[in-house]
Amino acid sequence: xxxxxxxxxxxxxxxxxxxxxxxxxxxxxxxxxxxxxxxxxxxxxxxxxxxxxxxxxxxxxxxxxxxxxxxxxxxxxxxxxxxxxxxxxxxxxxxxxxxxxxxxxxxxxxxxxxxxxxxxxxxxxxxxxxxxxxxxxxxxxxxxxxxxxxxxxxxxxxxxxxxxxxxxxxxxxxxxxxxxxxxxxxxxxxxxxxxxxxxxxxxxxxxxxx
Amino acid sequence: xxxxxxxxxxxxxxxxxxxxxxxxxxxxxxxxxxxxxxxxxxxxxxxxxxxxxxxxxxxxxxxxxxxxxxxxxxxxxxxxxxxxxxxxxxxxxxxxxxxxxxxxxxxxxxxxxxxxxxxxxxxxxxxxxxxxxxxxxxxxxxxxxxxxxxxxxxxxxxxxxxxxxxxxxxxxxxxxxxxxxxxxxxxxxxxxxxxxxxxxxxxxxxxxxxxxxxxxxxxxxxxxxxxxxxxxxxxxxxxxxxxxxxxxxxxxxxxxxxxxxxxxxxxxxxxxxxxxxxxxxxxxxxxxxxxxxxxxxxxxxxxxxxxxxxxxxxxxxxxxxxxxxxxxxxxxxxxxxxxxxxxxxxxxxxxxxxxxxxxxxxxxxxxxxxxxxxxxxxxxxxxxxxxxxxxxxxxxxxxxxxxxxxxxxxxxxxxxxxxxxxxxxxxxxxxxxxxxxxxxxxxxxxxxxxxxxxxxxxxxxxxxxxxxxxxxxxxxxxxxxxxxxxxxxxxxxxxxxxxxxxxxxxxxxxxxx
Ligand SMILES: Cc1cc2nc3c(=O)[nH]c(=O)nc-3n(C[C@H](O)[C@H](O)[C@H](O)COP(=O)(O)OP(=O)(O)OC[C@H]3O[C@@H](n4cnc5c(N)ncnc54)[C@H](O)[C@@H]3O)c2cc1C
Ligand code: SF4
Numbered sequence: 001x002x003x004x005x006x007x008x009x010x011x012x013x014x015x016x017x018x019x020x021x022x023x024x025x026x027x028x029x030x031x032x033x034x035x036x037x038x039x040x041x042x043x044x045x046x047x048x049x050x051x052x053x054x055x056x057x058x059x060x061x062x063x064x065x066x067x068x069x070x071x072x073x074x075x076x077x078x079x080x081x082x083x084x085x086x087x088x089x090x091x092x093x094x095x096x097x098x099x100x101x102x103x104x105x106x107x108x109x110x111x112x113x114x115x116x117x118x119x120x121x122x123x124x125x126x127x128x129x130x131x132x133x134x135x136x137x138x139x140x141x142x143x144x145x146x147x148x149x150x151x152x153x154x155x156x157x158x159x160x161x162x163x164x165x166x167x168x169x170x171x172x173x174x175x176x177x178x179x180x181x182x183x184x185x186x187x188x189x190x191x192x193x194x195x196x197x198x199x200x201x202x203x204x205x206x207x208x209x210x
Numbered sequence: 211x212x213x214x215x216x217x218x219x220x221x222x223x224x225x226x227x228x229x230x231x232x233x234x235x236x237x238x239x240x241x242x243x244x245x246x247x248x249x250x251x252x253x254x255x256x257x258x259x260x261x262x263x264x265x266x267x268x269x270x271x272x273x274x275x276x277x278x279x280x281x282x283x284x285x286x287x288x289x290x291x292x293x294x295x296x297x298x299x300x301x302x303x304x305x306x307x308x309x310x311x312x313x314x315x316x317x318x319x320x321x322x323x324x325x326x327x328x329x330x331x332x333x334x335x336x337x338x339x340x341x342x343x344x345x346x347x348x349x350x351x352x353x354x355x356x357x358x359x360x361x362x363x364x365x366x367x368x369x370x371x372x373x374x375x376x377x378x379x380x381x382x383x384x385x386x387x388x389x390x391x392x393x394x395x396x397x398x399x400x401x402x403x404x405x406x407x408x409x410x411x412x413x414x415x416x417x418x419x420x421x422x423x424x425x426x427x428x429x430x431x432x433x434x435x436x437x438x439x440x441x442x443x444x445x446x447x448x449x450x451x452x453x454x455x456x457x458x459x460x461x462x463x464x465x466x467x468x469x470x471x472x473x474x475x476x477x478x479x480x481x482x483x484x485x486x487x488x489x490x491x492x493x494x495x496x497x498x499x500x501x502x503x504x505x506x507x508x509x510x511x512x513x514x515x516x517x518x519x520x521x522x523x524x525x526x527x528x529x530x531x532x533x534x535x536x537x538x539x540x541x542x543x544x545x546x547x548x549x550x551x552x553x554x555x556x557x558x559x560x561x562x563x564x565x566x567x568x569x570x571x572x573x574x575x576x577x578x579x580x581x582x583x584x585x586x587x588x589x590x591x592x593x594x595x596x597x598x599x600x601x602x603x604x605x606x607x608x609x610x611x612x613x614x615x616x617x618x619x620x621x622x623x624x625x626x627x628x629x630x631x632x633x634x635x636x637x638x639x640x641x642x643x644x645x646x647x648x649x650x651x652x653x654x655x656x657x658x659x660x661x662x663x664x665x666x667x668x669x670x671x672x673x674x675x676x677x678x679x680x681x682x683x684x685x686x687x688x689x690x691x692x693x694x695x696x697x698x699x700x701x702x703x704x705x706x707x708x709x710x711x712x713x714x715x716x717x718x719x720x721x722x723x
Contacts, residue, residue: 049552055561072279077454080289121552130652133629134298140556141547145279148543148560158564159516159542161276162395162403169405171412174221174419175268175307178451181225195355195390195406201363202393203517 022108031066033073033081037110039066041088044110046143048117056156063150065143072142087138094135098123162202167193219419223267224428227448230459233424235261236723238444238464240431240479242266243309244705245692245712246470247414248350252716254421258723261462262423263444265430266306267451268411274401278541281400284452285313287474288590294580294658296596297651299501301658303472307427308411310472311705314659315398315521316387316407317536318356319702320347320710322529325574333697334669337678338711346710353417354388354408356706363394365518367567368537370509372523374619380611382525385536388413389519396539398520427451429460432589434467434483434688441467441688466687466719468680469665470712473497473694474591477664478584487665487682492675496666497580497595498699499658500572503605504538506548506625507616512564515539525615529574529701532601533608535615538570548655550625550633559625569615571608572660574699575601582664595658597651605656606649613641629653660704665694680715691715 027039034042046060053059073081092109099105100116109117124136147153154160168191176184237253239246242264250262266285267273275281282290287303294301306312323340330338350356361369364384375382388408398407405412419425432446444467448458469476477494480486487493518539525535539545545568549559580595597605606628613624617638624635626644630653635641668674671683676695682688691712693704700707 050557051553054554054557056557068279072283075280075283075452076289080283080291083291118553125552130298137547140552142279144547144549144556144560145277145543148546149277149279154542157542157560158514162397162516164393164395164403166271166403167405169412171268171416172270172405174219174416175270175411176223176225177270177272178267179225181223200393201517202395203365203514204362205393 024110027066029067031070034066034070037092038085038088040110041092042066042069042143044117045091045121045139046146048114048121049140049143050147051114056153058150058152058156060143060147063147063153065146068146068149069142072145084142087135090135091139094124095120164202169193169195220424221268221419222424222426224448224451224457227428227458232460233261233426233462235259235424235462235464237261237466237468237719238263238462239468239470239691240444241309241470241472241475241692242307242410242415242425243304243470243472243692244311244410244709246468247308247410247418248709248712249468249470249691249716249719250423250425251414251418251421252713253720253723254418254423256720258720260418260423261464262415262418262425263429263431263462264307264425264427265449266304267427268307269312269401271401271403271405274403276397276400276541278400278544281541285401292590292593294593294595296580296594297578297656299499299595299597299656299658301499301593301661303474306411307415308409311409312401312411313399314705316389316409317521317524317703318351318386318388318706319524319526321700321702321707322526324530325698325701329697333667333674335667335678335697336669338667343707343710343714346713347706350706350709350713354413355390356386356388358384358386359392359519359522360384363392363519364522365394365396365515366513367515367539368518368522370513370567370619371537371569371615374615375525377618378614380525380615381527382523385519385522385524387519392519394518396516396518396520397541399540399544426460430589431471431479432482434469434479434486435461436483436486436685439685441685443467466689466723468689468691468715468719470691472692473661473664474582474593475589476690476692476694477582478589478591480665481584482589487675487684487688489684490668490672490674492666492668492673494582494664496663497582497593497661498576498578498663499595500660500699500704501575501578501597501601501605501656501658502570502572503609503654503656504548504568504570504627505609505612505616506545506566506568506627507619507621508562508623508625509565509567509621513567514564515566516542526702528608528611531607532574532604533571534702535569535571535608535612538568548625548627550627569612571605571612572703573601573604573608574701575604576699577601597654597656599651602649602651602654605654606644610641610644613644614638617641627655662693662696662700662704663698665690666697667695668697679718680711681718689715689719
């Protein structure tokens, strides 16, 4: 029995090494943080979660999820970057343990057909294993953030960020922007507005009744 | 706009540190969140020489990011991905001048009398009843402009909650918040670009600066210094904002040390300083949360959820049963990640966002107790915590109440986000399954942004870390002034109570310095 387990583990490890060494298509741009393999995984998963068509026209590919996630990784601390990378790796190689249905179900996630990818993600979502569900929720969260960051999607949903004329308060005389020096503070006391003067509700300011 | 001449205050940012340095103070305060900022300002007003230390940078409106994910990565510890072990639950602590007040929804509620009475009775406290804290609540409330949210900035997603409660005969009220001139942008979480939210960085910290305090940002305290049984100061590292890269060393010598680094960081600092102030064995123990659960409701007409105070209405009706109900909004990507399904089903659900409202409940989960321990390296904590079955019951009841209010307000469906149940429920009858279905802790999507009790106050030095004035039982001149001092869950949003207690602590320190 122990021998069988060893063979299975060795085969899986071998498979994993072969898969990890595989080549990926050249990404559509150079990313600061994302590797070509990670960009491919993100693109494949985004297109699976957000296919073209329906009320929101843009697809996951239109939303350029890799660009968003590259920025997110760039502003994240190293430990978080590692966790996100492990998530992508787990998604790409989970088929070694939980193959997709149909022919070639053991292939990498990025090599599967659209239907097979969908089936893999659905199996994650409905798994009895909490860890597997957590992987699904984490991946979907990251991709949903990327998708909703895309201005055409925001426009379709009416959730574009407000345009706000930021008033100046006393504290703005004290703090430079991050990375700056006090000399970078652009305001003087004359610029400060009394707090109660700033309160026009945004829906009224935008001429909308909500 | 003309250049320089900001007022001559002693605030230092990372770019100004050129070498290692030492400062002298009467009182050094570690952490500029609601607890530390109050102490710094009140002591400065009392003529005490204060140095306030904060690991995060000041965030100006130019530094805010409207995108929820990117904002979290910049303003929150561990990029906003900190979780507990045991029951896996995300919990966010800010790293910024102003601490949690920069990103929170500004909800201010006084802890109910029955809660504070229980604290007094169960923790040998004599001066922590509501009547004892009232003057401290008042002083803080006046300074940061706490007042009920006016209707004109509620927006439909908040007002529908009131409608639903009215139909059911449940009590509801506009949430009192520390804001002046709110415009209803619903973006408290990513920083108030309208400068309406009266967070600590634009209230208490500037007041302390004006009064003569020194405020050092981007400095991470790594240890409390002691000689015999007295604290003599703190030391640590200057860190680059956002990356945390260490650049210089510093030390502050002081007659009194106040730790207000938040209920996760303060116990770690004590543990890393040679297990300081831990004669009781309670440092880092008793970790409690108000785990939050949320329901999304879909209405037949557009709700335009992006307009309205982030959290504008609440119901305190069920606080004595262990939960509080509130309305909620966040950058759209954050509520959207709760939507079930994938592919076209997910896209269809997303297209319902303009018709959606989200309401949440926070539970007084006093039975679910955890602990904070330091990692081998660095100051991030290891958090162990487990949501107990009785508390799961509280949260499930809260979900049912929220569903009830949604249907009473005219929602045509609700999404309770409970694993194992239908993702979307179209009637109250369907939602009744929440009464009977055996929900486990891992079935709930919980988050715990209110955390406390890790350096709890207790009249008995063998059972708590600090006394009622916030002074450590074991060290005469070491104080704690963050939510770690709560003996139990405050049952309502913690900030105002934390500030009221910190206000009292400042008074006690001023009397002795
Ligand atoms: C998203 C969110 C929304 C919330 N909404 C509300 C709400 O609406 N109402 C409410 O009552 N509560 C709310 N809370 C909770 C509330 O913000 C906290 O309870 C409150 O901020 C706690 O105050 P504190 O001073 O104890 O700690 P914190 O606010 O955590 O402040 C501690 C400070 O210490 C600094 N620090 C930590 N370690 C070190 C170190 N080693 N050296 C130097 N500095 C250090 C931190 O960077 C931080 O600025 C919310 C919390 C979150 C995260
Ligand atoms: S709702 Fe908008 S305007 Fe009002 S306090 Fe929050 S961020 Fe500021």
